[in-house]
Amino acid sequence: MADIALGTDPLAGNSGLFLAAPRRTGKSTLLKADLVPELESRGALPVYVDLWADRSRDPGEVIAEKIRATIQDHESGILKVARKSGMSKIGIGSWLAVDIEKIGRPGGATMADAIAYLNKRAGRPIVLIVDEAQHALTSQTSVTAMFSLKSARDALNIGVDSSDVGNVRLGLVFTGSHRDKLASLVIGKNQPFFGASVTDFPLLGADFAAAYADFVNTRLAGDRQIDKKVVARAFEIVAFRPELLQAAVREYVTGSIGVNGSSPSLLEQAYVVRERYWQEFDSQWTSMTPLQRAVLRRIIDQGENYRPFDADSLAAYSENANQQVTVPDAQSALDALREKGLVIRMERGRYALDDTSLIDWLADRTTYSTPRPS
Template sequence: MPERFYHRHAMATTYAAKIMADPLHPGLFLAAPRRTGKTTFMREDLAPALQLAGAEVIYVDLWSNRQTDPAELINQAVQVSIERNLGLIAKLTKQSGVVKLKVGGVEIDTGSIGKAKGITLAAALAALSDSLGKPIALIIDEAQHAVTTTAGSNTLFALKAARDELNGSHHHGLRLICTGSSRDKLAMLRNSRDQAFFNAPLVNFPHLDRGYVDWFCAQSRLDFALDPEVVWSKFVEAGYRPEAMQAAREVLEYSMIVDSAVGNAAFADAVDEHVREMSESALAVIRSLTPIQAAVLKVMAVQGKDYAPFELATLGKYADMLRLAGMNEAQAQEAAYAQNVQQALAALQEKALIWKAERGVYAIEEQGLPDLMRNAGMLPDASAN
């Protein structure tokens, strides 16, 4: 039976050993573009490797439910781990109507973890670790979303307190692994002294290598042999994203092609078509924006990390973009007022085109979007200076 996932066991084992070796580990931050295999590695490889290294692993994806506050997602993940480890006792206790459970000598109402009148996150994690007699490894996927709300930011500080508490000599330890699809956004969690994980290591997560392509070709299920050289070339062009390879394979599964030369050419075309469709889908959303929304997004794309939404110079850039879009001088100046910009930012955030930290920092959500806009001619050079 074909393997469902491409595993990177050696890398996972190395990561786990390094993470578990340091009792004062400040946390590890791993950055990689979205849809490049990061989450699969965390769930299918790193989590099992950490378990083998002796840790109780808690995994939470802050991208999984964007309607729920990141703080609540983290608290729920801890709650699930506690209830899973208590097993039958937890179930029987809940069935009897009692919501408070004895964990590691501490009475816990699992539904109130991290809440104002409930047990603190640090105390809950410490109780769980002590009851199991082993360290906790908490993996937070898309961790940059934690700083999009006040509660989420506060939860990061609660986790710092938990790390400091559990890494003391009288506990078993807490290891934190945070991933993010944007290095710049993830850096906000550890770049300044007033952040919870100041100076924690931030590294680029390795993209899938040629080994993935060889595995993919071996698992292809097609009626012709995929050429690894062809697949590798298209994989690199697609930004090391497995979804493009998988989509092309699915297209060809019912093609009845048996000739390898014809099949590989068709595979390459299918990858290109998938990339075009994804790009066009993103560009269609941008083309549907109002003039001020489009102007704000374009200025963000041009300015990048230097974007300051309400500075006078930036307001002037919005007006420049609006004039380039066909507005006259008076219309452009009127549209580029700060209040209109604020409304545009809120709309762009609602459309998931931009990301906003709780402290008011804005960034484009998908890090590849500026290049896509530039290649589509949406960012004329006259607007960049």
Template sequence: MAEILYHRPALAARLSKLITQVAVGSAASSGVFLAAPRRTGKSTFAREDLRPALEAAGAIVLYADLWQDLTKDPGLVIVEAVREVVGHNEGFVTRLAKNAGMQHVTVAGLSFSLDKIGLGTDIDLTKALVALSDESKKIIVLMIDEAQHAITTDAGVAALFALKAARDELNSSRHHGLRIVCTGSNRDKLAMLRNSKDQAFFGASMVPFPTLDQDFIDWFCANVDLPYPLDPVNVFELFQACGYRPELLGAAADEIRFDFTLAPADVPERFAILVRAQADELNANLQKVLHSLTPIQSAVIRVMSAKGDSYAPFEAPTLELYARAMAQVGIAENAIKVEVPGVQQALIALQEKKLVWKASRGVYAVDEQVIVDLLRDAGLLENLA
């Protein structure tokens, strides 16, 4: 039996129109970026609501999830999304190959394979997408989930610039249009793809993705099928307090379903306790990791969190801030010696612990906003900016 999902058709229809029908003065043709914290329903909406809405509007939709398999280079994941759509039509593949100068084409044989489509190959992404546009006479929408991961590798960066070239060509009057929709769990990291002129999607629209609202909670309470009804008003307050994460509600409901000793009237109180406990457990696990850091690792992530976009890891003033951060937690001044090699090693360790994220061009960012929030709530970011 398929999973029962909550759908947001009105939001999907509105976004679909904004993406495909560019208004005068809009930057949507440059790209649309949707930012929301992890585990708040963003990817489910993209797959289950936005993609069908775009297809219903007549678009060909390509989907690349850069978070699904972190062992794959994000550049390859993007290329494979293009290959998958192209490969659905053998006649189209034949024409594409001949347009690229391959006169003797056997699609299932050795003379042509989808591997010839990609970065630095016989058929680049622009040629493939242009041919798809001309053949289908439809607008193409490429959705890239967790798009910020693309700039962690050289191939990922190359794929983004290849898409920029394809976008510029397909959005000309000669073709039928290409839209790039990027989603990401960290606004600051996602912004790195469009905040400066040397980035592929400079000037693209950044849209805060709407969190699930009271309508979702009403739907949840009506369909959760527990031995005793939940009050949607109370559940929504709980939902807000726990970061708008639907998985916490689902996990709490499951615990109640398998608790055969629980009296029905005690369900609402037990549900609230379980949701809060799971939220606390998520934070507790993260706090354990933060407490396990060496003094220099702790200093680096605290300064990075405090500085935000202006963080420059190896500048002299930043090295002084690391020393201040270590002194604040009781490290004796005569024992503090902060040098660039030590900071480099700390940054590597923080990446391995999934606390810090690094773009291929050497820009660092805290992996999730919740890390910054925990450090700030603990008073560990004071006087470090």
């Protein structure tokens, strides 16, 4: 990942790294605990931005604020003194002047200029890491910010020589919890990163489960040791989410005795933890109208091929909701699903699930007629 971000992977080019994986599978942890230190060890300056942290704010402003803060961290002592006296405009000779407070705002420096300034000030490559980047599709100002980043990448990376840390002065890393949403940034000639490709984020698997079992077993009594294969299966049940696996193991190790006098197995605890995660879906499903359920089913069934208002979709809605559905009806249902946080609207009227766990949840609720172990 660091090779791609710094442009030293000969097969990757300099388009940047786009990683997609479901939420809570370890993306943010890897970025902050592993990728950031690796980039720093190579002499780069990583700038991490999480667009999921505060979804009420415009993503473009969140990115601009992080760049402002990073510039402030790298100001010289003279500039810091000047800022304390009320100056907000800083520069490097006559090359570029940047008003920090106005970066990314009307009348202020573009993010491209601000990043160029930061690159000069820091004297090393900048790697901007944008976590949950699909939120940049939620407003036109955010999309504009993405184009600004693309322009900065193209401008800064012209003429990079071998004396640099990598082959870029600005590297970009974007992650998303839904491949379709993240792909919207790279598919289509009118998108900011057209031509780049989305890579599936490598999920933790059996090797992680085995290592975690070894770690836990050193702290357990002999009669409570957990089997690596069972841990791996439990990890699969909770959709490879480390936090949920840890919760299942913790409840297995310290859990209560059941009504029959025996403790639930680790796999039973994994199902319990998964059910707990899915309870919100159950509650939301109960509160939906028949049409909203029909629309949600259609989104799940069609995936990338979903067209909200074509004849086939309208016919499917009508059949599943047992009512005649018009385009305005479908639009109202989609708006309601967006309000519930289940569906996101992307560019050009496209829609996708906000959390792909819904796919497994609905399959489970449809397939199994008997309760899961508890």
